[in-house]
Amino acid sequence: MVTENIANVSSAVETLVQSSNTMFILLGAIMVLAMHAGFAFLEVGTVRHKNQVNALVKILTDFGISTIAYFFIGYQIAYGIDFFVGANELVESNGYELVKFFFLLTFAAAIPAIVSGGVAERAKFYPMLIASSLIVALVYPFIEGVIWNGNSVLGFNFQDWLELTFGARFHDFAGSVVVHSVGGWIGFAAILILGSRKGRYRDGRVVAFAPSNIPFLALGAWILAVGWFGFNVMSAQTMEGISGLVAVNSLMAMVGGTISAMVVGKKDPGFIHNGPLAGLVAVCAGSDVMHPVGSLIVGALAGGLFVFAFIYVQNKFPKFDDVLGVWPLHGLCGLWGGIAAGIFGLEALGGMGGVSFMSQLVGSLAGITVAVTGGFLVYGLIDKVVGIRLDEESEYNGADLSIHKIGANSDD
Template sequence: MSDAITGSDVLFVLMGAIMVFAMHAGFAFLEVGTVQRKNQVNALVKILVDFGISTVSYFFIGYAVAYGVDFFVNAAVLSGTAETEGYAFASNGYDLVKFFFLLTFAAAIPAIISGGIAERAKFWPQLFATAILTALIYPFFEGIIWNGNFGLQEVITNIFGVGFHDFAGSIVVHAVGGWIALGAVLLLGARRGRYRKDGRVMGIPPSNIPFLALGSWILCIGWFGFNVMSAQSIGGISGLVAMNSLLAMVGGIIAALLVGKNDPGFVHNGALAGLVAVCAGSDIMHPIGALATGGIAGALFVFAFTLCQNKLKIDDVLGVWPLHGLCGLWGGIAAGIFGLEALGGLGGVSFMAQLVVSLIGCAYALAAGFVVYGLLKASMGIRLTEEEEFIGADLSIHKIGAYPEEDLR
């Protein structure tokens, strides 16, 4: 029975890892559909190569930073059929699929950032940033929250009676990715012609609404692996997480539809806003609380995206700061509201603990974004030249466009 349970857990976590890995196709097509045609190939290549760099960085450095576990032992030990001093790996290779699962979370950080810096960022400096973020910056905070490193969770528990709760990463993944992206976007500057000297804001419409929608659909489907399988075992799985994810998603869709006045970009991103926000408290909220959390997130995204683009004149191409940064922040706080027993939740959370650590996480990520991209800007530059940006990242970087036959005409 023990072998059967362990084997089931391995399969369960592996399926979760595959579902979240598939979400990276969603990130890619969401960006492909949003950017101009001359930058579509770059979006596809960036997301895939970022995943490759993230895997190597997290395997050799990041996972050890977060969890104190490395893989520098023989395959018999890794698979759990032999033991070594210091650490015993679980049987059936459970710890290996757990790494795969958590890697897909780490790799989401550069995938999130990619959408904000699209259409004018250099290729190789972004890969350097990916390596730094997934080897050091993200795992450092991940280990603090999910592994209890450096005693912050203990301090929060002593002050507020309970620790910080983030079941599936509203803060650890989404807010961290979104606030790092804000620093990168501000250092990079706006796209050519986006904002005129006379104060006018020039619209750059999405290149392909069907691709944008496809990206959103892929992300929505994969998100049920992201949230539900964060239990990391068959015994820990909860239908409540699935129900709450579903209702938060539809809450985001409906709110974005109403507030965004039927705009398809807002509708498809509204679904993602709801899912971002419910990650933290998906295991403890009542479904009605999840619906409210998602609805508020959908409206928040529309308002924040409009403010960011038109008033603050921050050229965040896919709106990753409003979507992941602000909706992620809201999700961390919402877990401390709708997770309370008084509002139908399971309890075990504190509003103040959620608020304080959520703000700490966002401040850390914003500072990290400025440091990492600031150093890269000073040392190697992070922006394409005006000519390269005018031609497009596809031809400037990859020497081929998304529609090669048309380039020959």
């Protein structure tokens, strides 16, 4: 009788733990899903008025096509798991694996959302959707599987090699490189292939296109910042793994990025509202191993890096027209975050240890190499086959009327 009671209690405890973990990661998935509204409003507030509807539609449809691509192809490439079994089997362990898929999908779908901001105002609709599906089905899951699941490629295990060579695996707790830098560098390829917007550069000088709506831009930044605590903290994926350190490190990096962008960007509201995002991008990789003071420094450097790189690139490279600055924000700050985890995660600098600077450097550069290669292959191929750039008249009229046949307001 006693044995039976103990077994019942153990079973009840196990069920409670499974249910708690399922609820925990579900809340994380919902918070990161909400971040896609942040991507949408950040783009809506930045682009010109004639492209606001297109910005909203792109983010939502990209999410839809990303879900299909990741469910049927990408998740299996990354983790070797598919869902082609009976529903009874799917709901075992309270459906934790299903909710885990939902959570990781929101990360995968962030890649097209990142790219969208860089190529805004001049890209065709369906060709870019096709590109998004290929990126989420093939390119992103390849990197995700190698880094987060330890997948081998043709018998070569990258993470095992890093550990054997440099003493530690590549550490990216919440995706500074796997998600953000990869998205930024894929966007880098797409931006180069598309070219700059008409009228953006005249006689080698930049013609400023002011943001259409600062309140919408600010709303997008705030939604992203709040959702980021689900992005980072809930990357633990279980209640047992939750860490207050991740939350505080995320907070300190966010604040550091904000203040740095304010100073370097001379109080420009666009820079100030992207500053916290730069800090949050950079802290993702080492948020579970760095000291809060280290995170503050990492975030502050990221905020300054974003402002400097955005201004420098837009002025010095006239064909590189990155509307929202996704390459410096995600690509460069994500790269910095991957490397920074190997610096400020060291015990000598107050971190938890277990990281290697060389592993972080090599791993970050490897992720970028795959992203750039995949980006040029996907967007280059689609551009050659069907073209990804709007014609000059459609671009002049704006994507809202040219693609969706309606403006943001009833009188448009």
